[in-house]
Amino acid sequence: MADQTAPPHQDAPLVLVTTQTGRPAWQVNGYAAVKALSRDARLADADPKLAHVRSEEPAVALDGGEEPIDSIGWARVLRRAFTPERVDALKPRIQQLVRDLLDDIAAGRRPPDLHNEFSMPLITLVSCALLEISEEDGYRTRAWWQALKTGNRAEAAEGQAAILSYVRNLYASRQREPGDDFVSALIAAQGPGAPYTEDALKFLTSLVSKGRETPTNALDWGIVLLLRQPDMYRSLVREPELVDSAVEEVLRLFPVISGKIQGPEGIRRFALSDFQFHANDIKRGDLMLLNVVAANMDDSVFPDSERFDIHRNPNPHLTFGFGPHSCPAARLARLELLVAFAGLLERFPTLRLSIDSADLRYRERPTSEGFESLPVTW
Ligand code: HEM
Numbered sequence: 447m448a449d450q451t452a453p454p455h456q457d458a459p460l461v462l463v464t465t466q467t468g469r470p471a472w473q474v475n476g477y478a479a480v481k482a483l484s485r486d487a488r489l490a491d492a493d494p495k496l497a498h499v500r501s502e503e504p505a506v507a508l509d510g511g512e513e514p515i516d517s518i519g520w521a522r523v524l525r526r527a528f529t530p531e532r533v534d535a536l537k538p539r540i541q542q543l544v545r546d547l548l549d550d551i552a553a554g555r556r557p558p559d560l561h562n563e564f565s566m567p568l569i570t571l572v573s574c575a576l577l578e579i580s581e582e583d584g585y586r587t588r589a590w591w592q593a594l595k596t597g598n599r600a601e602a603a604e605g606q607a608a609i610l611s612y613v614r615n616l617y618a619s620r621q622r623e624p625g626d627d628f629v630s631a632l633i634a635a636q637g638p639g640a641p642y643t644e645d646a647l648k649f650l651t652s653l654v655s656k657g658r659e660t661p662t663n664a665l666d667w668g669i670v671l672l673l674r675q676p677d678m679y680r681s682l683v684r685e686p687e688l689v690d691s692a693v694e695e696v697l698r699l700f701p702v703i704s705g706k707i708q709g710p711e712g713i714r715r716f717a718l719s720d721f722q723f724h725a726n727d728i729k730r731g732d733l734m735l736l737n738v739v740a741a742n743m744d745d746s747v748f749p750d751s752e753r754f755d756i757h758r759n760p761n762p763h764l765t766f767g768f769g770p771h772s773c774p775a776a777r778l779a780r781l782e783l784l785v786a787f788a789g790l791l792e793r794f795p796t797l798r799l800s801i802d803s804a805d806l807r808y809r810e811r812p813t814s815e816g817f818e819s820l821p822v823t824w
Contacts, residue, residue: 460724463710463735471733472726473710477744477764479724480736485769489715491517495731517771520645524774526635527628533777539575540782543568544789552793557800560820564786565665569658572782577653578627579616584654587612591655613650617643660702661779663816665786668696670817671754672787674803678756683795686788692756693783698742698763699754712737713767738764794824 459476474480483489547568551558558564574584590612593605616629621640624630629650636642672679672692682688703711712735717728728734742763743751766773773779790797799806800823807818 460726465710465733465735469733471710471735472728473712473735473737475737475740477741477747480738480741480764481768483715483723483734483736484713484764484767484772488718488721489734490718491715491771493716493731493733494718517645520642521770521774523632523635523642523645524649527631528774528778529631530777532628532631533775533781536572536575536778537781537785540568540572540785541789543571543575544785548789548793557821557823560669560822561662561666561817562819564790565662565669565820566658568786569662569665569782572778573653573658576628576778577616577650578625578629579654583612587654588658594655609651609655613647613654617647617650659816661782664697664700664702664779665783666817666820667700668693668783668787669790669820669822670799670803670806671696671699673797673799673822675754676798678754679791679797680795682756682787683791686791688756689784689787689791691759691761693780693787694761694763695754695756695758696783697765697780698748698758698761700765701739702765703737703739710735711739713771736767738767794822796824797822798824 459474459479461473461475463471463473465471474483547564551560551563554563570584570588571581574581587609590605590608593601594609595602597605617633620627620629621633624634632646632650633640636646640646672682678692682692703713715734715736717730717732717734719730721728742748742765745751747762748758766776766779800821806820809816809818
């Protein structure tokens, strides 16, 4: 494995790049610039020249309506549904899941693979707890997603149809009989008439399919960062109170938008009007890529930024984005990482990788990146 944990420095605040589909874009790299543009009302997460295309590069140009598409309403719905109380209420369940998975690992074959036996099932099962769906359904939906990604055309079509129908049924059943679960909360948070149903269905679809990959990869990434430097892991065992700052440091170095394969990347935003930024003329409709990975390596904010430092404090990284569209599930993601690391440190104080970190297999498909397996020993 090449050193995937060292994102490149990007010094210029704004550079013109070409995306993998050949579209020109402004890549925004400096911390201050990324933060400023993340909450800049002159940018939206939808192309003002397109209708209903969000956070994605346009595939089809529709005739440009003059009204910008405002997705702030949906972002608010998400925030109302992801309340701190709802997330915190999941903590005992996450702790139980971590205990059970680590029990199985301790009793299972050696060497265990922390990706397939810990990170992946943990995040899958937490999403089941969030949605209040059965574990069986959690794995079923995951299998459909695998078929969609890796199967032949017929299998992919079947997988897609199965996921869509599962999500529509889930949504409809919670509409009929609301409970105390997240799907019911998402419906209630929309207010009368559930105006954001299509957005909710899209979100739930991604949550039961690919949406578990980011937290799984973040957890894997953290395990690798900690185990690559055994001193770091051991100091956390001695001082478990450092686990909060260790999680923040893992998140800072996590390449949430790596772009290694897909070309220049960043959180996508579109200019709603013409304006000047750092002496550059930005035109309405221009695509801007907010490169939070480069921003997290800005030495003016994170001294000695390439160093993985579990004591780093403050650590105002932008891994969850910033502003109105920042990740509404950041609290949940942090909780998952905290409970997972606390469990690992307690159960396996002498944990180490069982192969050289340079030999770890890293999946580099455009649709999903991450470690394929994490063999460990203790
Ligand atoms: C370590 C784990 C995670 C990371 C690093 C992460 C990061 C991000 C980032 C960078 C964004 C885009 C922010 C922007 O556009 O400004 C985002 C948006 C989003 N994330 Fe996360 N995320 C994580 C986990 C999750 C989880 C577990 C869920 C759901 C359970 C989730 C749901 C969402 C949703 C729904 C949005 C879109 C928000 C909107 O459109 O306003 N994320 N996340």
